[in-house]
Amino acid sequence: MARPRIVIIGAGFAGFHVARGLSRSARGSADIVLINPTDYLLYVPLLPEVMAGLLEPRRIAVALARALPHVRLVPGDVQSIDLDRRRLLCLGPEGTTATVEYDRLVITPGSVNRLLPIPGVGMYAHGLRGLAEAMFLRDHITLQLELAANTADAEERRARCTFVVVGAGYTGTEVAAHGQLFTDALAEALPRLRERPRWMLLDTADRVLPELDPRLSRTAARVLARRGVDVRMRTSVAEAEAEGVRLTDDSYVPTRSLIWCVGVRPDPLVEDLGLRTEQGRLVVDEYLTVPGHPELFACGDAAAVPDLTRPGHYTPMTAQHAVRQGRVAAHNVAASYGVGRRKAYRHHDLGFLVDLGGWDAAANPLGVPLSGLPAAVVTRGYHLLSLPGNRARVAADWVLDALLPAPAVRLGLVPPQAADLQMNCEPVAAEGRHAVTGTPPVPAGFVPAPDDDPHSH
Numbered sequence: 001m002a003r004p005r006i007v008i009i010g011a012g013f014a015g016f017h018v019a020r021g022l023s024r025s026a027r028g029s030a031d032i033v034l035i036n037p038t039d040y041l042l043y044v045p046l047l048p049e050v051m052a053g054l055l056e057p058r059r060i061a062v063a064l065a066r067a068l069p070h071v072r073l074v075p076g077d078v079q080s081i082d083l084d085r086r087r088l089l090c091l092g093p094e095g096t097t098a099t100v101e102y103d104r105l106v107i108t109p110g111s112v113n114r115l116l117p118i119p120g121v122g123m124y125a126h127g128l129r130g131l132a133e134a135m136f137l138r139d140h141i142t143l144q145l146e147l148a149a150n151t152a153d154a155e156e157r158r159a160r161c162t163f164v165v166v167g168a169g170y171t172g173t174e175v176a177a178h179g180q181l182f183t184d185a186l187a188e189a190l191p192r193l194r195e196r197p198r199w200m201l202l203d204t205a206d207r208v209l210p211e212l213d214p215r216l217s218r219t220a221a222r223v224l225a226r227r228g229v230d231v232r233m234r235t236s237v238a239e240a241e242a243e244g245v246r247l248t249d250d251s252y253v254p255t256r257s258l259i260w261c262v263g264v265r266p267d268p269l270v271e272d273l274g275l276r277t278e279q280g281r282l283v284v285d286e287y288l289t290v291p292g293h294p295e296l297f298a299c300g301d302a303a304a305v306p307d308l309t310r311p312g313h314y315t316p317m318t319a320q321h322a323v324r325q326g327r328v329a330a331h332n333v334a335a336s337y338g339v340g341r342r343k344a345y346r347h348h349d350l351g352f353l354v355d356l357g358g359w360d361a362a363a364n365p366l367g368v369p370l371s372g373l374p375a376a377v378v379t380r381g382y383h384l385l386s387l388p389g390n391r392a393r394v395a396a397d398w399v400l401d402a403l404l405p406a407p408a409v410r411l412g413l414v415p416p417q418a419a420d421l422q423m424n425c426e427p428v429a430a431e432g433r434h435a436v437t438g439t440p441p442v443p444a445g446f447v448p449a450p451d452d453d454p455h456s457h
Contacts (some may be wrong), residue, residue, distance in 0.1 A: 004337050007088070007102035009038035009078050009269070011064055012044075013322035014055050014300025014329070015108035016388070023070040026339055026402050033100060035074045035090055039064050042131065043387055044251040045319060045355075046394075049172040050134040051141075052182040052357065053406045055397050057131045062294065074100065078109070078269060086295065104295050107282060108326070109267035111301035111317065113421060116262060120240030123262040125419045128171060132428025136419035137259065141179070141412045143221040145186050146254055146410075159199045159254035162392040164245055165261055166237055168203035170354060172261035177356040178226045179259075186408050191426040200253065207233060209362075211316075213353050219362040219371040220354055260421055264317065266302045275377035278304040278314060288329045297333055299325035299345075308346040321347065323386070406408050437438040 004023060010016050010036055019034045040061035049055045064073055076090040079097070084432035087101040103241075113127045126140070127133050139164065148160035163183070166177045175198050199222065201208065207225065209217045210233060224231050232247075237258070239246040244254040266280040275290060276283045279302035282290065288305065290296035299305060300322040307313045315321045328345045335342040351365040361375035366445070370378060384391050389397065 004102060004103040005033060006030050006104045006106065006333055007033045007100055008090075008106040008108060009033065009035050010108040010267075010300075010302075011038070011041055012108060012110040012300060013041075013319050014110070014302075016041045016064075016324040017066075017264060017323050017326025018106050018297075018299070018320050018330045018333070019068050020388070021069045021327050022333060023068055026334045030334075030337070030338065032071045033074055033102075034064065034068065034071050035076060035078055035100065036064070037075065037077050037093070039073065039075060041388065043068070043360045043383075044129070045382060045386075047128055047131075047134045047179045048171065048355070049357075050131065050305040051128060051137045051175065052178040053138055054178070054401050055394060057135055059390050059394045059397055060387075061131065062387065063077075063441065067388050071118065071128060074098075078108070081105075081269075081273065083273070083293070083296075085333050102295075104165050104297065104336060106329060106333060107270070107273075107290075107296065107298040107301050107302060107442075108300045108322075109262035109269050111200065111266055112268070113260065114263045115260075115421065118239065120245075121237065121258070121260065122421060123352065124240040125166070125421045126419055127260050129264070132414050133419040135411070135432075136414040136416065139412060139414065140257065140410060141142060141313055142184060142186060145183060145190055145193060148195065149190040155291070157193075157195055158198075159243065160256050161193075161195045162253060162255040163257040163259065164200045164202065164237075164253060164255050165259045166200050166202050167203060167261035167263060168208040168231070168233070169261065169263060170209070172201060172203070172259075173208050173224070174355055174357075175259060175261055176229050176231075176359065177220070177227065177360070180224075181357045185405065186420075189230060189405075190410050195288075196228070197282050198230065199229075202232050202237065202247070204234060204248075205235050208342060209354065212354075213364055213369070215369045216352060216362040216364060219369075219375075220356060223360045227418065240450045264301065270298075270302045270393040281314070281317075286340050287332050287347055288325060289332070296338065297329050305345060308344060309348055315347070319386075320349065353382055355379050383414075 007235050009017050022032050043060040046060045050057050062177050076092040079091050080089040087099050090098050113129055144160040148157045151157050165172050180199045187193050189297050207217045236248050237245050238248045240258055268281045282298045283304045284298050288304050290446045304314045307315045324347050332342040355360045359373050359376050361376050361379040363370045363375040371385050423436050
């Protein structure tokens, strides 16, 4: 019999660990195919450090070919899935299409920016979900301070020195904390600026980090206050314009920089499957299998996984769960064709970490609340252990940042449209959105890679 073909959609935390787990447990007994738009795993938790110039972009991009040598990598986006014929249509990076058949399908497309229907936000706000956005923001922030240093208009200078972050969750809190340190350092290199950069953090919640332990929230709030970040709770943006934002309290803030960190939602591919979902997430059982489809598995942000430690709830959309779900999914996929026995996903949170830049962090490993230097050491140690590659380079960057000032230069490598928030909220197919059809067309001239060659691309 031919080896089963296992296709994995997406190489985020969940998809990467599914592929790595299968390549170790089922090497030689299955053909493992990983479909992803990029050839790297992006370590998203360190994106604020790329934005703030502490890490070079490639440090948090782990090469898939090196990390997964026994997995066939297919660059592209999945456009449609034929559940009956067990095949999908993939759009390649050069616009070509190809069909890929599967015996088992693991759906881990991750999540996209969540854009609320607020006038002007889609046009003027910037998100932070990928390397392009982080690199663009770094250049944009630097440019605003340079322009502010060269204008005689006091109002324009203040507007360019004002940075508004919406969303006081993980990302927004870290962006504001790192951003204030970053711009303070830039201002020192611009003696003509004569204005301290001002960061604002907005959220409709009652406190920063509302989803975490109140002790972590208080630690983060103290650090932000000490650095001068203007934190406004129960407040958000009512309307965004090119030269400022109007807030829900009817005040107006002149600014050229609106950074959108409100949250994420599951990739639209999940909704288009026509299967049961919960808040846009594909419903699976405790074995990460889609009910009624034993050949379908899903995990990570795109899956509503029952939380066995809290009956009636689903696991939250965090990297911690995505990594562990990926490992369990790999085990259960292998079990589905006779390698081992499947097991249910059960995980207790081991704690949470928030990197606030410098020697500050908030953490509660194993429930022990930490702040300051101890929390920073634990936080960075955890990131180094969690990174599946580039650890020495990341550690080297941190050491250099502690000893030497970071160069404040604009590289200009990312055009504004590449970091457009509206375009990065929902993947767009060649002819519209993702779609699930009865029979995806087979492109003329397409020759599938041989089933027995796991290294073909």
